[in-house]
Amino acid sequence: xxxxxxxxxxxxxxxxxxxxxxxxxxxxxxxxxxxxxxxxxxxxxxxxxxxxxxxxxxxxxxxxxxxxxxxxxxxxxxxxxxxxxxxxxxxxxxxxxxxxxxxxxxxxxxxxxxxxxxxxxxxxxxxxxxxxxxxxxxxxxxxxxxxxxxxxxxxxxxxxxxxxxxxxxxxxxxxxxxxxxxxxxxxxxxxxxxxxxxx
Numbered sequence: 001x002x003x004x005x006x007x008x009x010x011x012x013x014x015x016x017x018x019x020x021x022x023x024x025x026x027x028x029x030x031x032x033x034x035x036x037x038x039x040x041x042x043x044x045x046x047x048x049x050x051x052x053x054x055x056x057x058x059x060x061x062x063x064x065x066x067x068x069x070x071x072x073x074x075x076x077x078x079x080x081x082x083x084x085x086x087x088x089x090x091x092x093x094x095x096x097x098x099x100x101x102x103x104x105x106x107x108x109x110x111x112x113x114x115x116x117x118x119x120x121x122x123x124x125x126x127x128x129x130x131x132x133x134x135x136x137x138x139x140x141x142x143x144x145x146x147x148x149x150x151x152x153x154x155x156x157x158x159x160x161x162x163x164x165x166x167x168x169x170x171x172x173x174x175x176x177x178x179x180x181x182x183x184x185x186x187x188x189x190x191x192x193x194x195x196x197x198x199x
Contacts, residue, residue, distance in 0.1 A: 008052035008072045008120070017049055020066045021058075031057070074102045075190040078119060080112040080135065081105075081127040081156075086180065093183050100192055109133035113141060116148055123189050125181060126173075128157040128164055136164070136171050143172030152189055156181050 006012075014032070018025035029047065032039040038053040051072045058065055058073075065073045077094075081087050087105045094103050104119050106112050109130050116124070124142070126135030135155050142148045155168035158179040165176040177185055187193045 006051045006068055006072050008050070008055070010051045010072075011048040012051060012054065014047050014049070017054060020054075020068060021063075036061075074100060075123070075192060076102045076104070076119060076121045077123050077125070077186065077190065078104045078106070078112060078115060078121040079125045080107075080109060080130070080138065081125075082107045082130045083127070086127075089180065094186075097187070097192065101190065109135065109138040112138055116142065116151070121151055123152045123154065123186070125154045125156055125186065127179070128155055128168070129159070136167050136173075139168065139173050140171040154181070154185070154189060 012020070014025045014028040017028045017037075021028070028037070028049075031037045032047055032049070037049055037057045039047045039049045041047060051069060055065065055069055055073045057063075058069075079087060079090055084107065087107070091103060091105060094101060104115060104121070106115060107130075109126070110132055112124065112126070113133075124139075126138050128135040135157075139153045139155060142151060142153060149172070153173045155164075155171075155173045155176045156179045157164055157176075160176065160178045168176040174189065175185075184193065
């Protein structure tokens with residue numbers, strides 16, 4: 001029996017995937033063999049499929065996401081800014097996308113670096129000017145570590161200059177944008193710009 005709300009890193013057997021999608025496990029094995037679903041074999045020769053890879057397969061083929069995979073199918077967005085009013089405003093603007101985006105907010109870079117390990121964001125939005133550690137330095141540290149360098153980072157500032165932009169891109173940011181950050185930019189980087197709001 002598969003538990004409720006599977007997390008993205010959970011490993012599934014071909015039979016479990018078949019049960020979730022209501023298809024024969026042989027169809028799942030065929031998709032794996034054809035390279036449609038990313039999977040790996042255990043030393044005993046059994047296939048294992050990550051929930052995140054299954055969700056990716058379903059999205060690519062415009063197939064419905066089973067209810068048990070709903071939380072794993074959400075994109076995870078971490079926004080880091082010492083301006084609480086800006087965070088609250090962004091939270092309000094993201095509300096219509098709650099079914100598609102799991103949002104976490106924090107006011108400093110140290111907390112952000114700690115949260116990354118447990119939250120595993122798909123995208124991080126970092127304000128440049130923050131106490132203790134600035135956004136560019138947080139970005140640099142994330143990109144230095146193998147386990148976090150794949151995370152997309154957008155650096156933002158209300159006082160954006162060419163020098164800040166160059167430093168941010170040099171540190172590994174995807175882009176550098178002015179504050180307040182446009183919702184369209186976030187949705188585009190999360191791959192949700194042209195997707196419906198519903199879950």
